Amino acid sequence: MAQFTYTESDFNENTCNWQQTECQQSKFDETLQSGWDKAVEDGHFRYKLDIEETRVIGSKKYIAQLNVKRAQERRKPDVIESVNQPFNPASFNFLKIKPQEILLELVKEEDDSRPNNQVNQTQENGTDKQEVKKRNLVVINVSPLEYGHVLLVPDIDACQPQVLTESSMRVSLEMMLLSKHRGFRIGFNSLCAFASVNHAHLHAYYLDRELFVESVPVKHICGDLYELDAMPAKGFAFQLHKTGVDKLSKIIFHIADYFQKHEVAHNMYMIRGPVFNEDQHSTNRTIRVYLWPRKKFIGSMWLKDEEAFNVALVELAGHLPVKVKEMFYDLDEEKIESTIRDAALEDSEYNSIKQDVSNICQSFIS
Template identity: 50%
Template sequence: MIKAEVKSFQRGLRITSNMADMDSFVLQYSSDDFVPQTTRWGDHAGKKSKFDRELTSRWDNCMENGVFRYNMQQLDTRVIPGDKAYVAQLNSLRATERRKPQTIMSVSQPFNPDLFNFTKVHTKEILFGLQNTDESTTSGATMNGTTDSAQEPERHIIIINVSPLEYGHVLIVPQVNRCYPQVLTETAVKVGLESMLLSSHRGFRIGFNSLCAYASVNHLHMHAYYLEQQLLVEHCDVEPLGPNVHELTVMPCHGFAFQLHGTTVKQIARLIHNITMYFHDNDIAHNLFITRGTVFGEPQSSTNRTIRMYLWPRKKFIGTKVPDEFNVAVVELAGHLPIKDDSSFQSLTEETADHIIADASLPLEEYNQIKTTVVKMAKQLDTKTQ
């Protein structure tokens, strides 16, 4: 399947001039550019990193030149009273102006080169490419982790989301020339973690929606944006389950929690990839959220910060009725609620938000079976790396 997808992309190269300019600007970086710590909320924000400067300046230029589907003004924002401190934002234009989602019937639905994908975006939507100079530029890692040395050098690009949900909303498109479906590869998880490390902004967020979990385009990509509000998942308690894996239970939809502290990008990317491939193979819809936050077990006021990752197995969404207030995709599971209309924005309570989000949860028996498997996988991988 992978080879067929690569051939589809190569045919597109001959007819799509957009792709020729994808590498017009490549942001090269190494581990020396990583920002291991960010400031706490309430402290001075600090300087923008090179990654943040390039992303925001180019994003602003696209906004000024009308590249987006609508003008992104400062969004009305309210923190909903309650223990979870949900961050609600009124964004009615995204609900009405965004591209119609593709029809998705399965978590493992193949890539279709005839449908819209990110090789077809206009060159003015491409902000820059990403290249880690610590590594070979000819890596050919495939979805299952094997290597195909015959493949061309990989390209990772940052493009604008033409229907933004917040300031700086972009799509990270790893391995764009592979034309993978919306299935996380180990490389994709790694690119997401490295992008987070390149940002010095404490409110930079990255999210992934699998197919049947509100992904609207079946081409591998992650969302990233800036949010000037703290979320509960940045500092909440989590319960240890096994090596490098914890459980998130304070939110209405339970899931798995990971942190970079005490491990490496490579190790945690491999663990998350192995789990999501298990989800993929068993048709389990899922969402992944990456954010800055405190080290597990430390208080909200701690200056010892790390990268937190949350992975939710959840009910499949296949054309069922959606709530009037908000959809339950990755940012909503993390406590950021883009609201569709003013009435819902003004009246939404924590109780209502809890109810909507909880409806995405799997039945307890099914979730517990998944949890048992995830813990077993974490133990097996930990044994192999020792």
């Protein structure tokens, strides 16, 4: 396992837009992609990624991709009964994966230049204290939905259940900033929102196509909080622009923590795009983060018989990996949006949550 060491000088907030033809990759992109390609060559995936066909559907330009093997050959998901289901060491978790599935460890160099060893010695009240260093690992998703599909497993040894923490938000934003690729995306499924493993992790992958949510207008609510209401499922929107990694991590964590405490299933998606409410082709670009509260899905069924896709983080953003060939060709915008609306909260519940989220946002306004 290689270490990928970085500092804030390696961050890239402003990437090229979809009209530009010459776009550079970062050292991080090159490292991730070369490691992923080698894992494919060495046969460490359950199947070779084979997107049979891609369709662009409707006015919102939903990107539907036929990926039958993901449904047929992926690991059976855990049975999930609660957003707050405890971590179970007997169930599958990322400490049980093969060493060959680990691509790299993300290591941020701090200003104090302490050595990046696994255990640091610190002095407290005249006695030695063992400070265990967190390992933030990037591992391949052995059942990929797109090119470069990996999992970011923050602080893997803590064995946290599938929850968003402030530190996991921070490292995922930093991972996003390490990429220069306009199609690099990161997302999170809570339990009961189609997370299939109850061990804290986020998804990351490349989709070399523009999505509607990259430039969709959003409505300002208060402070750094905006609302996405142009999609079938309403949600909350944030941007890194003029907010910063630390503050944005805190805000999103506090809202996600509210969801956890109230058993509200949720999905999160990070994407590159123009600064809010600027032109689609603006060169003033940033990272957008969308956070959707949604209906809970209970159980272990991976694909409902009556649906072409399950509604998780990528689907809410308009990227639709479809696992049933017959349904793929029958999809239209009305069917897509009906499926997504079925996963959305009723207006009364959403509006109640919106008021509470607004109150949380108010607490960050200085």
